[in-house]
Amino acid sequence: MKAKVSNLTSLLLTIVDNRGKTVPISESGFPLIATNCIKHSSIYPTSENVRYVDDKTKKNWFRAHPKPNDIIFVNRGTPGRVCLVPDPVPFCVAQDMMGFRCDPEKIDFQYLFAVLRSDYIQKKIENFHVGLVIPHFKKGDLDNITIPRLASREEELAVGEIYLTLSKKIELNNCLNAQLEAMAKTLYDYWFVQFDFPFDFAQGKPAATGKPYKSSGGKMVYNPELKREIPEGWSVKNLNNCVDTILDHRGKTPKKLAGEWCNDSDGIIAISAKNIKNGKLVNLDSANKVNNELFNKWMPDKLIEGDILMTSEAPAGEFYFILGETKYCMSQRVFAIRANLSVIFPSVLYFELSKGNGLSQILSSLSGSTVFGIRQDVLREIKVLVPEIYLQELFNNILLPQLRKIEVIDQETKCLAEIRDWLLPMLMNGQVTVK
DNA sequence: CAGCAGCGGTCGCGCATAAT
DNA sequence: ATTATGCGCGACCGCTGCTG
Numbered sequence: 001m002k003a004k005v006s007n008l009t010s011l012l013l014t015i016v017d018n019r020g021k022t023v024p025i026s027e028s029g030f031p032l033i034a035t036n037c038i039k040h041s042s043i044y045p046t047s048e049n050v051r052y053v054d055d056k057t058k059k060n061w062f063r064a065h066p067k068p069n070d071i072i073f074v075n076r077g078t079p080g081r082v083c084l085v086p087d088p089v090p091f092c093v094a095q096d097m098m099g100f101r102c103d104p105e106k107i108d109f110q111y112l113f114a115v116l117r118s119d120y121i122q123k124k125i126e127n128f129h130v131g132l133v134i135p136h137f138k139k140g141d142l143d144n145i146t147i148p149r150l151a152s153r154e155e156e157l158a159v160g161e162i163y164l165t166l167s168k169k170i171e172l173n174n175c176l177n178a179q180l181e182a183m184a185k186t187l188y189d190y191w192f193v194q195f196d197f198p199f200d201f202a203q204g205k206p207a208a209t210g211k212p213y214k215s216s217g218g219k220m221v222y223n224p225e226l227k228r229e230i231p232e233g234w235s236v237k238n239l240n241n242c243v244d245t246i247l248d249h250r251g252k253t254p255k256k257l258a259g260e261w262c263n264d265s266d267g268i269i270a271i272s273a274k275n276i277k278n279g280k281l282v283n284l285d286s287a288n289k290v291n292n293e294l295f296n297k298w299m300p301d302k303l304i305e306g307d308i309l310m311t312s313e314a315p316a317g318e319f320y321f322i323l324g325e326t327k328y329c330m331s332q333r334v335f336a337i338r339a340n341l342s343v344i345f346p347s348v349l350y351f352e353l354s355k356g357n358g359l360s361q362i363l364s365s366l367s368g369s370t371v372f373g374i375r376q377d378v379l380r381e382i383k384v385l386v387p388e389i390y391l392q393e394l395f396n397n398i399l400l401p402q403l404r405k406i407e408v409i410d411q412e413t414k415c416l417a418e419i420r421d422w423l424l425p426m427l428m429n430g431q432v433t434v435k
Numbered sequence: 436c437a438g439c440a441g442c443g444g445t446c447g448c449g450c451a452t453a454a455t
Numbered sequence: 456a457t458t459a460t461g462c463g464c465g466a467c468c469g470c471t472g473c474t475g
Contacts, residue, residue: 249439
């Protein structure tokens with residue numbers, strides 16, 4: 001039986017298109033999103049690097065604005081990436097993308113959205129790339145994109161809804177984690193930046209049930225190294241004096257170790273700077289891998305729980321706290337900082353470096369001509385605020401379970417995404433049907 | 436010879452303009 | 456006016472070759 005297909009353009013009522021002209025930007029106003037906001041990791045556009053347009057521009061400048069449930073399609077850069085437009089519409093769209101409005105008589109947007117995100121369509125779109133330097137998808141080629149159709153609109157809607165339900169659960173998880181992370185940061189700020197950690201003044205020591213230290217008049221002492229007051233009894237040390245070791249395998253390549261990258265699914269992931277972003281490991285699918293033999297040669301000293309991964313350049317100063325899975329190979333541009341447990345808890349050091357006094361020092365210590373980075377000897381000189389050990393323990397007891405929970409939720413999210421992307425093609429070709 | 440700093444090249448993005 | 460593509464830059468990537 002010949003599979004049913006529809007021409008993409010025949011399914012659309014309108015195409016919102018503001019390509020070819022540059023939107024006048026203002027300091028504030030209504031958000032304007034660019035192609036970098038359209039990612040398959042999110043149903044709706046993200047708001048990274050958003051710019052703004054004023055009211056007048058919003059009203060008069062655009063040819064058209066997207067409406068809720070339109071599908072935003074990227075034309076240039078990574079052509080074919082799509083996101084849905086939420087209700088109400090919280091942005092205008094800049095150049096290099098188009099908004100598809102489905103004809104409800106002909107197709108449900110949920111289904112078209114899922115299909116457009118499938119590997120099948122994404123690969124098709126790749127074949128139409130033009131442009132010598134930057135891949136570009138021509139509007140005219142939309143006519144060449146055919147959308148596979150199922151036996152009935154009900155089935156199509158069900159497929160679209162499965163895709164969206166899984167995607168929404170993934171977003172919910174991400175949202176939950178963002179909140180957990182924000183809570184952790186708030187606690188850190190409250191205790192170690194504002195110094196309002198709980199303190200039992202009668203006993204003269206930190207206690208979970210105590211009063212906020214600084215605002216209750218706890219004694220502060222001026223510290224010349226940090227150039228500000230810190231609680232009495234705390235110290236400031238060079239990072240060098242807070243670590244057991246700093247693992248550094250930058251510059252190692254498989255060739256040098258008489259091996260090669262291995263693409264087996266059971267290979268060990270080699271993490272480079274590009275894989276660490278905002279406290280998470282990212283894009284691990286595209287990371288290089290090594291086999292066990294090479295791994296042992298490369299990393300005689302393995303990573304352990306509590307190690308802090310930090311990028312050294314391009315960009316410098318991204319962090320990841322290792323919990324749970326530790327079997328990673330350290331590739332280019334990554335240090336692993338291992339806390340000296342008699343001085344500082346790893347969780348405290350992680351927050352101090354990535355959120356507290358560390359990051360600004362790291363960023364101001366960068367050097368280099370083409371690529372900016374930090375040298376290991378400079379990194380070791382970074383000043384670290386070391387709280388009283390008992391307070392560190394209190395903090396760690398609260399934070400560690402929370403960080404673990406975040407890790408577990410991230411794993412679940414990853415799993416859901418795998419299921420979704422594995423299921424979609426089978427739903428599309430009718431191998432699996434929804435009843 | 437191992438460790439590691441940083442170089443040269445590519446990619447993708449925002450924007451502008453050439454082509455139609 | 457609309458559509459296609461060139462330009463320049465910063466982010467990023469893999470690797471080379473210097474140095475102790």
